[in-house]
Every structure is written in structure tokens, then in C-alpha cells.
Amino acid sequence: MKKILIVEDHLDIRKLLKMTLEFDDFEIHEASTGDAGWVLAQELQPDIVLLDVMMPGTLTGLDVCRRIKDDPRMRHTKVIMLTARVQASDREMGMAAGADDYLMKPFSTLQVLEKIYRMEATL
Amino acid sequence: MIGGAPSVQPMPVQGEARCFDEAAARQMELFVQDFGRMYRERNDALREVTRAHHGALLQLSAAAELKDDDTGVHIVRIGYLAEALALALDQSAGYARMLRKAAPMHDIGKIGIPDHVLKKPGPLTPDERQLMNRHAAMGAEILGRSHIPVFRMAAEVAVTHHERWDGSGYPAGLSGDAIPLSGRITAVVDFFDALTMDRVYRRAFSVETALEMLAAEKGRAFDPAVVDAFLANAADIDALRCRVTLERPSFDDLIDSP
Numbered sequence: 457m458k459k460i461l462i463v464e465d466h467l468d469i470r471k472l473l474k475m476t477l478e479f480d481d482f483e484i485h486e487a488s489t490g491d492a493g494w495v496l497a498q499e500l501q502p503d504i505v506l507l508d509v510m511m512p513g514t515l516t517g518l519d520v521c522r523r524i525k526d527d528p529r530m531r532h533t534k535v536i537m538l539t540a541r542v543q544a545s546d547r548e549m550g551m552a553a554g555a556d557d558y559l560m561k562p563f564s565t566l567q568v569l570e571k572i573y574r575m576e577a578t579l
Numbered sequence: 580m581i582g583g584a585p586s587v588q589p590m591p592v593q594g595e596a597r598c599f600d601e602a603a604a605r606q607m608e609l610f611v612q613d614f615g616r617m618y619r620e621r622n623d624a625l626r627e628v629t630r631a632h633h634g635a636l637l638q639l640s641a642a643a644e645l646k647d648d649d650t651g652v653h654i655v656r657i658g659y660l661a662e663a664l665a666l667a668l669d670q671s672a673g674y675a676r677m678l679r680k681a682a683p684m685h686d687i688g689k690i691g692i693p694d695h696v697l698k699k700p701g702p703l704t705p706d707e708r709q710l711m712n713r714h715a716a717m718g719a720e721i722l723g724r725s726h727i728p729v730f731r732m733a734a735e736v737a738v739t740h741h742e743r744w745d746g747s748g749y750p751a752g753l754s755g756d757a758i759p760l761s762g763r764i765t766a767v768v769d770f771f772d773a774l775t776m777d778r779v780y781r782r783a784f785s786v787e788t789a790l791e792m793l794a795a796e797k798g799r800a801f802d803p804a805v806v807d808a809f810l811a812n813a814a815d816i817d818a819l820r821c822r823v824t825l826e827r828p829s830f831d832d833l834i835d836s837p
Contacts, residue, residue, distance in 0.1 A: 468607075475611045475615065479619060577673070
């Protein structure tokens, strides 16, 4: 079963994401700040991380993404950035930080699953 | 906040944003839950339809084989051998699994060939040969109406399993890489399996002879890379062939094996 970590500060969004992933069989973990997300990522070495860009705390989503991508134990880990902004700059920064894909909020439930399935196929 | 948060609701931790109205959030969760239920039900229904369709087409393929001169285990073997050969060629497990399910239907078009041609003991006249060769395209017609990936692959196998690497095959006269890999693999396992089984008009060839005959067709009928992979794994593939013959996996096994 694939391990997925959701790092998102907004409780309701996190819950909706979790419920969406529960449509299928995934092992789901959650964190509500970048700092907590980074700690959990090191511990779990998840297959896929859904990562919010803007979060309170010392680490932003981009920081966490860079750290995951720099960590040799997480070479298999795919990162999907969650971005609320429509600007292309957000996406570019995410890609520069090594993100594998991104999702724009508000997200489509089916799109979330399709992206995950596509990533799963490459794992 | 009316009624407070339900006990299952995780409490927001400090600094955590929570902007939805409580009642709206709960309503939204119910929407998502219902949507999830429908999503799963829809996937289950699709799987069920695929399964039923697959079962029926395998039965039809078996009927076509029985019209020929086989007991039905040949087509199941073709599936497992094609899967093993695909893996030996470094294809993904998903591709190999799909080929296992698709390849057994390669001769389904024989259902449309009149018995006096299909069962004719002697050599066929050019007209009869032409009629016989139509089974490839007929199979693709039967299988190709579906949009489900495994049947698309099965149709591809049906229409290309008599193409030859050197371009002298039928129906399209494709050569080399223009022949899909699924067809190139199935052609090889079909050849080997047909040689190593008893037919009404001859005894089975020994494995050694069959391998020699296979090697002789390398670069002629068959893709050299596929033949090489087969020969390099001949012992394992032959062991698998014997195991399938012995254990006689059902169509359900063929569809359900991981």
C-alpha cells in the first residue's frame, strides 16, 4: 500500500484531501505545518507528499520540498505542491524546488486521484 | 458554534487555519463521502463488467480452439508464457500482466472460419488459405469494439500475431518494430507452444527440437530480441509451460492472478 503524506495547514482542506484519498487504499499521514511535515517525512519516507506552499512556522512548503529532494533516503518520494495562487511564478518556484507536479486550489477530487495514480504508475 | 465539534473532528492545533463555517464543513464532508461511495461503486461496476466481458470472450476463444484440435489449455498457457516472456524482455509488471490476460484471445477469430477449412487435414488451396488468414482481422473486429485497455491490447495481438519480422506475414505485411511488441511476443510463444503439444496429425516435438526451430526463425518470422530472451530463459519458460499444463489454471485464475 502506497504511503501518502499530506502537509497542509488548513484543517478543512486537509480533511477533504484525506477523504478523497480514502476513496482508494492508501496509507495516509497528515501534518499541519512545514516543520511537522518535514519531521514526519523523514520518519515515514512516504511515496507521495501533497505539500502546501504557504504554511505558518519556519519551513515553507518549498523548503520542505527542497529538503525531501536533497534527502537520499527519499529518492523515490514524489512531491505534489498544492498552490492557491494562479500565478505561474508559484508553479515555477515549486518546480525549481524539485516538485514533481502541482495542484491548484480549489482542487478537483478526480484530478487529485488521477495525478496520484499517474505517479503511482511510475513508482 | 452550535453543538460544538463532533468528537471525531481533530481539534485545530495552534496556528492552524480553519475558515469554514462548522455546519458548512460538515455538509461538505458528507458530499465528499457520498461522492466517494459513488466513485467506488462505479469502479466496482466497471470491474464487474470487464470481468464478465473477459470471461465471455475467453470462452469464445476456447470454443474457437476446440473447433481446431486442442483441449483449451493451450490458450491459457499462451497467456502465462507471454507474461513470462514480457518480463524477460524487461517490460513492466503491469504490461506483462495485461498481456497474460490479452494474449489467450489471439485466435478468437477462428470462430468465424468454416470447419471444412479450419479442420482440413491436407494443405489448403490458395482460396482456403486466404479465408483462413482472415481469422486475424476477424479476431480484432470481435475484440476491438471495447475501449477497455486489455481488450484493445487483445485486438492488437489478434491482428498482428501472424505478422513476420521480415515483413512477409499477414494481414498487413508489417515488418520489424512496426509490429507491436504484444504481437511479436505472442507469435513466439504460440509457435513454441504449438510445436510442443500433440496434434491429431503429429506427435509433439521435443523441447530441444522446438527451440532449434525457434532459433532458426530468428530475424525471419520473429523479432531477434524476443527469440534471444526466450532462449536465454528457455528452462524457466518450459518449466512454466509444464506447470500450467499440470495445474490447468482456470480463466478466473488467468484474470485474477496478481
